[in-house]
Each structure stands twice: as C-alpha cells, then as structure tokens.
Amino acid sequence: MEKNEDMIETKNQPIPLPSLKRLPVYHRYLTGLKEEGAENVSASDIGGELHFLPIQVRKDIALTGIIGKPKLGWNVNELINHIENFLGWNNNKKALIAGVGSLGASILKYQGFRESGLDIVAGFDINEKLIDKEVNGIKILNMADMPKLIKRMKIKIGIITTPASAAQETAKIMEEAGISAIWNFAPATLHLKKTTIILYESMVSSLAVLSKKIEMEAKKIINARKQEVDYGEFKMHQKV
Amino acid sequence: MEKNEDMIETKNQPIPLPSLKRLPVYHRYLTGLKEEGAENVSASDIGGELHFLPIQVRKDIALTGIIGKPKLGWNVNELINHIENFLGWNNNKKALIAGVGSLGASILKYQGFRESGLDIVAGFDINEKLIDKEVNGIKILNMADMPKLIKRMKIKIGIITTPASAAQETAKIMEEAGISAIWNFAPATLHLKKTTIILYESMVSSLAVLSKKIEMEAKKIINARKQEVDYGEFKMHQKV
DNA sequence: TAGATTGTTAATCGATTAACAATC
DNA sequence: TAGATTGTTAATCGATTAACAATC
Numbered sequence A, B: 001m002e003k004n005e006d007m008i009e010t011k012n013q014p015i016p017l018p019s020l021k022r023l024p025v026y027h028r029y030l031t032g033l034k035e036e037g038a039e040n041v042s043a044s045d046i047g048g049e050l051h052f053l054p055i056q057v058r059k060d061i062a063l064t065g066i067i068g069k070p071k072l073g074w075n076v077n078e079l080i081n082h083i084e085n086f087l088g089w090n091n092n093k094k095a096l097i098a099g100v101g102s103l104g105a106s107i108l109k110y111q112g113f114r115e116s117g118l119d120i121v122a123g124f125d126i127n128e129k130l131i132d133k134e135v136n137g138i139k140i141l142n143m144a145d146m147p148k149l150i151k152r153m154k155i156k157i158g159i160i161t162t163p164a165s166a167a168q169e170t171a172k173i174m175e176e177a178g179i180s181a182i183w184n185f186a187p188a189t190l191h192l193k194k195t196t197i198i199l200y201e202s203m204v205s206s207l208a209v210l211s212k213k214i215e216m217e218a219k220k221i222i223n224a225r226k227q228e229v230d231y232g233e234f235k236m237h238q239k240v
Numbered sequence C, D: 001t002a003g004a005t006t007g008t009t010a011a012t013c014g015a016t017t018a019a020c021a022a023t024c
Helices: A004-010 A017-036 A045-052 A054-062 A076-087 A104-110 A142-154 A164-177 A202-233 B002-008 B017-035 B043-050 B055-061 B076-087 B102-109 B143-153 B163-179 B202-232
Strands: A094-098 A118-125 A138-142 A157-160 A179-184 A196-200 B093-098 B118-125 B138-142 B155-160 B181-184 B197-200
Touching: A017 A045, A017 A054, A017 B163, A017 B202, A045 A054, A054 A076, A076 A118, A076 A202, A076 B202, A094 A104, A094 B093, A104 B102, A104 B202, A118 A142, A138 A142, A138 B043, A142 A164, A157 B143, A196 B055, A202 B017, A202 B076, A202 B181, A202 B197, B002 B181, B017 B043, B017 B076, B017 B138, B043 B055, B055 B076, B093 B102, B093 B143, B102 B118, B118 B143, B138 B143, B155 B163
Parallel strands: A094 A118, A094 A157, A118 A138, A157 A179, A179 A196, B093 B118, B093 B155, B118 B138, B155 B181, B181 B197
Antiparallel strands: none
C-alpha cells in the first residue's frame, strides 16, 4: 500500500501553475464529452474547443501520468479519472469560511467546490441575524466558536470573506487554531507564519488585467488607423 | 493636447500580466501609508510589507513611468497617482452584469470596483422577483432589455454571472449588441469573435492551485521526516 | 502500409532576479 | 562625503511552443 502510493506518484517534476489552472477547464469539457458518449479524445479536439494549442494540451495532460494511444488520443473516462486524481478531487478536504456576507454566501451556495474535493463544513460570522441559520444546508456559527471547530474537526483550510478590516485578525485566529492554508478573498495582505499557505483572490487585480487588455486593443485599432492614414498620405515610415 | 497624450504614453514596452496584478496591491498599501501621513516610500518598504522582493517592486513601478529619487524612494502621493493613471482608474468605464444570483449580487455590492474605474450601471436577470428591484442602488432590469441598454449607453464591458448553461447565449447577445470585453464568472468556455476580449474568472482553477500547494507542502514535510530518518540510520544518499 | 497523434527533447519566449553604475 | 536607493542592463529561471522520432 505504501509502496503503491510511491508508484502512483508521477516523477517529481515541477508543475507549472498555469497548467494547474487549465486542467479543470479540460475536465469540464471532458465530462460533457462523456455524456455525449465519446470514447476517445485527442489534444486537437480539446484545444480546438477550448482555444488552446494542441501541444499545450498534450503537455498539461502529460502531468497527470496518463498514457494515450497514437492516432486515437486518450480514453475519455480514463482521462477524467487521471485529472481528478492529479488534482486531488477524490480525497475530500474539509474547509470553513469566515464572513457570510454576500460573497461568503455565494461561495457557500456554489455547488462546484464539493466535486472539486472541497467540503465546506461550516460558516462563521459575528452577525447575530446570521448565526444558527443555514446557507445551502451549511450551518452558520458564531465566529467566537471557530477555533473550537477547527481543532475538533482538524480543519486545515480556511476561507476568508470578511471585510478587509477583519481579515488579518481572522487569519491569525485560524492559524493559531491549526489552519495551514488560507484562501483569502478580502482585499488585504495577510501577515502569517512562513509555513502557512496563502492564496489571494483579488477581483481588483483581475480587473486591472481586463482594463489593460481593453486599452491595448483600443490602441491597436488606433495605430491601425494611423497607418492607413500614413499610407493614404504616401508617407513611408511605418510605426507599428 | 493630442501631442501631450503621446508624451504621456510611456515607451511601448510590453506589460507583464503579473505586474499588472501586483500594482493594485501596491496601491492599497500606499493609500494606507498616505493616511498615516507618509511622504516617501522605497521599494524595500513596499516589498517588506507585502512580501515581494524590492527589485520586483522597482520593476513593476517603473512601468508607471514615475521617477523616484535615490536614497528617498518615491513620493507617496505621486506614486498613487501614477498607478491610478497607469491602470486607467481615472477614466470610468461603464459595465453591466448579467445574472443577479448570489455571486452577481455580491459583485454589485462590492464597493471597490467604482474606485478602480468600473462603473456597473445595471444588472439583468430573467427572475421576475428581481426585475425592477435595486441592489446597492443599481437597478435590476429584464434580461430581454439588455441589448437596448448596451446600444443606448454604448456599454463595452459585460460581466457574466449567469448559470453556466446560460453563459454562451448571454455572451453572444452581449457581443451582438456591441459589447467588446466580457468578464466571465460562469464555469463555461465562451465561443465568440476573435476580436472580443474575454477574461475568465474561475474559482475552481484557483482551488486547483491551492490544493496542489497544500499537497506539495505535505510532501515536503514527509520528505523532511524521511531524511531525518535516513540520517538517523546513517544512510548517505539524500533524496531531496 | 500510410497517416495521424502521442510523448519527448530542443528552442523560444516571457518574467524574475542579479549586478551595478548613476545619483541624491 | 559616504551610504542608500533608484533605474538599467545582463543573467537566470520557468512556461510555452516547435521539432521530430516512436507507434498505433
């Protein structure tokens, strides 16, 4: 059994984070294919549908350790299983969420996490009106009782959706109670032990990317027009 | 004026996306500093607080075109302004959101977007109970009226928070009405014109990153223990 | 068998980090 | 002046893309 686990571990290659983000996208497409009854799928099938290059799909999928067949591609079911195993969707991880405002509630209501191996067992808030209520079948408890539950259930993952002003304090409480990984949705930088894993989720950072993309696209169009004008006036120096 | 705009445009360097995501984080820290009355700030001040290397901070900030003073760093106010200008937070962009479920509502309620230059002018839904209601002062309208409003207000940014099953259709309607950039929170791949900008926001992809980080950390600890044992048994071959 | 597709090794591209001269 | 910090050029690292042999 222990030996077997060692066998299953794919060679200790480093895993590109972008690959990690793409794998759930492949998985979503594949489950659709499975429902349609598809047997096999190739890198160009996946890439064509999801707008990735086939070589990138091949590289990403190679990480899961699956062996495909030249000319056929991979078996759809087998590939789904390999991705799930690789991403750890088959061994559930317990988590809890602190702050059940509108964002926290929307996370509690999202069905996709459970099948991705994340089991949110409770929510915590300081708002009396929310305490002892349920959201999507998940009980909201008093924030004061959070450390107790973390210890009792040995919870390792904490999700923070409190206001920014409460994020640091909440994170510290989580850490001291035994949480080792924090998924932080509050717009605040956390100061924790080096060994504590933090993943920041920032919509404002995403928006920055979107805005720049829009700006660049606009500039591209303007430059294209400028060039047209240049040509129209018989100017020779392109500035592309 | 036109000439001036050309001057302000920093040299046409490519902008690393990760830098773009870090700039709002710097901005948040700087506004805090400003409130505390700080005059100047250095790369190591910022890096020390936010856990970045000073050289990375310097590189990122150089993108904004600000000129610092050796030994002093940058003027806090000036730096805030440069970041805001660079990210386009000073020229508002109108947007609308389709799907006012719990996630859509939490986006409507989030105050941070407005100061980041995103002005969500309306929400749309098919749920009769939501139509003509307001969320955070923003009116919810009938989805059927979305194209009209896009055209009338010349809105270019659409946010999708519908169920995954409605995302493609919604995106297509947005595109046909004149939207040129879509921020998609639904777990669905969109098929649109090549020129339409799409930014995917996927919590499941983020979760994949968090899970792997946890798994790697666990493995690191196990390996460290193995090594201790190896040393304990006077074995010579390290496997790190 | 011929052709398509995998898996692997090599080349390119982009982002981070290092080194260091300029300068306040 | 001496020391700290910027801004720039070079080196390294990581991810993507290309090339191609293996093979079904």
